[in-house]
Amino acid sequence: MSILISGASIAGLTAAQRFSARGAEVTVVERAPALRRNGAPIDVRGTALDVAADMGIRDTLAAHETGAAQRSAFTHIVDDNGERVGALPTELPQDSPDDLEIFRNDLIDVLHASIGPNVTFVYGDSIQEVTDTGDAVEVRFASGRAGRYELLVGADGIHSNTRRLVFGPEDRYRRHLGVYYGILSLPAELGSDGEAYLYSVPGRSVLIGDYPERTYGGFLFLSPEIAYDYHDIEQQRQLVFDTYSAVQGWKVAELLDALKQSEDFYLDSASQVHMDRWSRGRVVLLGDAAFAPSFFSGRGTPLAMIGADVLAREWATCDGDLGQAFGRYEQAMRPQVHRAQEGVPQARDRVIPATREAIEARNRQWPPVR
Ligand SMILES: Cc1cc2nc3c(=O)[nH]c(=O)nc-3n(C[C@H](O)[C@H](O)[C@H](O)COP(=O)(O)OP(=O)(O)OC[C@H]3O[C@@H](n4cnc5c(N)ncnc54)[C@H](O)[C@@H]3O)c2cc1C
Structure with missing residues (x-):
């Protein structure tokens, strides 16, 4: 059996690489017809840089640095005529001396390129029905295809489809x-x-x-x-x-x-997304789907990468005890998520x-x- 990941963005791509590097057979389903490469510069910081190093992409990411270090550490506030009337400090406190800022499209490309040919990508499709039979997750897709997996990872963002299907309506968890x-x-x-x-x-x-x-x-x-x-x-x-x-x-x-x-x-x-549990049976949520800290935190991306790494590691060492793997994943991630979500x-x-x-x-x- 294999692992199904819903969502091919930061969380889903990192998870695909991390799970397949540990021997899993991985399929990624993405609703969009191709990778979604738009967005502003985002931060890869702290422990996420160690994850990048383990994935063998840290130097490549550093080569794509936006040059933030050369900019002034302020966003200038201007008036109607463009006169500078204030200056907001741009930088969050550093998590490590090497924190990177990188355009989201570059990060998506580098993550995608790090994934071996043994991972299957299915674009333009979406999970429509999930049944956890205890020994497998049976999935039916909008396209009519069906599949049977050991584990379903919902990495499909703040409006997560997996979360809605398995944990209930979005308004229970997402705080605008x-x-x-x-x-x-x-x-x-x-x-x-x-x-x-x-x-x-x-x-x-x-x-x-x-x-x-x-x-x-x-x-x-x-x-x-x-x-x-x-x-x-x-x-x-x-x-x-x-x-x-x-x-x-x-x-x-x-x-x-x-x-x-x-x-x-x-x-x-x-x-922000706040949930009491990030897993149910053989289904687990990751990244913004589980614990979005919001655009303002600057930490959605590193948390998604770190979470993917922790989850894959715990899965690989749990000897089939998914409950234990998911428990350890939550234990490792909750304090970091909490820190990222406050102050926003x-x-x-x-x-x-x-x-x-x-x-x-x-x-x-x-x-x-x-
Ligand atoms: C196009 C885009 C642009 C963004 N731009 C910024 C930005 O400028 N600044 C910022 O701070 N954050 C931005 N974000 C959010 C940022 O990427 C996340 O906060 C963070 O990186 C965590 O990533 P994630 O993989 O958990 O979620 P996301 O990056 O939101 O990725 C979720 C993925 O799941 C896919 N998906 C959604 N529904 C389904 C479904 N039913 N089936 C299969 N796949 C599905 C989405 O198409 C997307 O690829 C953007 C997200 C996207 C999708």
């Missing part, structure tokens, strides 16, 4: 933090000097991050949960147009123009202050650096 974030690549001319800039009006901010090889933009806005189709990009684009239609300062018009043309726009809720609301309020007064107070607290 009152913010949506949209990320897109920008034409290079919208960047300027290799720095990051943030512009805020009450409840709505925009961000431009400029890097030698790429410039990206972000729309970050306060909003209660909105019902929309996670798979409908046009609907998400419209949501941003509507939210920013009355915002005119700085480069907002250019950002909205870029959004019209964007081919890699990604929007999601900044959410303060970060949110600094990046997207709700009122004019809160914007002014923030700018006074974090005065500009020249």
Whole structure:
């Protein structure tokens, strides 16, 4: 029998490599028609670097470093006219001296390339039904295919399909933090000097991050949960147009123009996932599906990589006792997850202050650096 992983992103790809390196026969099913390579720069830090070293990809990742070390450690806050009126410290405290920042597409590519030919990838399909028979997990896919596995790993993100099918509805576990974030690549001319800039009006901010090889933009806005189709990009684009239609300062018009043309726009809720248990029978959740710390934490990616490594190691040494393996996985991960999930609301309020007064107070607290 073999292992089925749902989701081919950071958690799923790392798990595929880690399980197959320990002799498992692995199949990865990804709902999208190909790897999803969009997104902003993300951090690989602390123990995740040791995982990368074990996978043999640490040097390759280091070669893709965005050059964050050469930037100033601030996101400059600008006013309507682009004048610097504040500076937010960008960096989280370092987990290790070698912490890396890397574009998400590079990380996805490097993880994918580290996986041997014995792992089977199935794109454009999704699990529709899961039955745990005690000695196996029987799965039926949307395509009509069926399979029987020793273990199902749900690594399918904050809106996890595996979690919904096995643990119940999303609203039991996912906590929307009152913010949506949209990320897109920008034409290079919208960047300027290799720095990051943030512009805020009450409840709505925009961000431009400029890097030698790429410039990206972000729309970050306060909003209660909105019902929309996670798979409908046009609907998400419209949501941003509507939210920013009355915002005119700085480069907002250019950002909205870029959004019209964007081919890699990604929007999601900044959410955390909190669950009492990450496993049930032969099904276990990993990464954002189990313990998303949110966009603001900077730790979703390292936690997903570390979790995949711990899970595969415990599986390989549990002598068939999955309950014991999953228990040890939770024991190892819970304290790290807890640390990553706390402190997030303060970060949110600094990046997207709700009122004019809160914007002014923030700018006074974090005065500009020249
Ligand atoms: C396209 C994209 C862009 C992102 N951009 C950023 C960013 O700019 N900044 C940031 O902080 N975080 C971003 N994230 C989230 C970030 O990748 C995660 O927080 C973190 O790396 C943990 O990864 P994960 O593998 O657990 O979840 P995710 O990276 O969310 O991956 C989940 C994977 O599961 C797949 N999936 C979903 N439903 C199904 C299903 N039914 N069947 C099979 N597969 C399914 C998804 O297509 C995706 O590939 C992005 C995620 C995605 C998918």
